[in-house]
Amino acid sequence: MNRLANILFQGPLRLAGMLRASPMQSTTPTERTHATTEEATDEEETGGSWRERKYEFSKPVSAAWDEARVIPSDGWERMKKGLWPQQMEDRWVIAHVAAAEANGGEEEGIVLARSWTGYPLAQITVIPSGADGSSRRITKITWEEDEERWRVDDRKSEAKKHVVRFARGVFRVDLTNDSESDED
Numbered sequence: 020m021n022r023l024a025n026i027l028f029q030g031p032l033r034l035a036g037m038l039r040a041s042p043m044q045s046t047t048p049t050e051r052t053h054a055t056t057e058e059a060t061d062e063e064e065t066g067g068s069w070r071e072r073k074y075e076f077s078k079p080v081s082a083a084w085d086e087a088r089v090i091p092s093d094g095w096e097r098m099k100k101g102l103w104p105q106q107m108e109d110r111w112v113i114a115h116v117a118a119a120e121a122n123g124g125e126e127e128g129i130v131l132a133r134s135w136t137g138y139p140l141a142q143i144t145v146i147p148s149g150a151d152g153s154s155r156r157i158t159k160i161t162w163e164e165d166e167e168r169w170r171v172d173d174r175k176s177e178a179k180k181h182v183v184r185f186a187r188g189v190f191r192v193d194l195t196n197d198s199e200s201d202e203d
Contacts, residue, residue, distance in 0.1 A: 079162070081159050083159050084158070089155070090156075090186075091154055091192070092153035128144040128145055131181055131185060138168045139163060140168070143157050143159070143161075144159045144161070
C-alpha cells in the first residue's frame, strides 16, 4: 500500500499527529526532536539564535538624526541588553549591533527588527559621548525602504517614532525634544 493508504488505515489520531508535526519533529507525535524550554533558555543565555542573527536591510536608507540625542550611560547599558522574544506574541527584537556591523568604524548601534521575519525596520548608530565616553550620541538613523518588508507611508518618520517609543517604554530613555512629537 502507499503512504496515504497506511495513514488512513491507522486512524485519525495518527493523521492529526502527522499534520501537526513540524519539519524538526518526527511523524510520530510522541517523538520530539526540538529543544525544550530549558534548552532554549540555555541557548539564549549562551548567545543563541536571536543574538547571533544578522539583521540585514533589503533597501537601507540613512540620514543624520537632526538635533542629536544623547543616551545616558545607564540607559545605554539597558539598551545594549536588548529585547528578545519570549513567546509567539512578542513582535520585536531589539539588538545591539557591533562596530563591525555598523559601518566598520568605531560606531555601534541598536537595531529594531520584527521577530517573526527577522527583518530590521530601523537602526540607530551611536558614538561615544560625554566626559568619560560612557554615554552615546545618536549620529544617524537607518530605515527599511523596501515596501515588501515595511508597508507604511513615511518610513523615516515611523522609524524615528519606533526608536523613541521603545527607548522610552522599554529602556526608560527619553529621546524626545520639545519641537518634535512622537505621537500620531
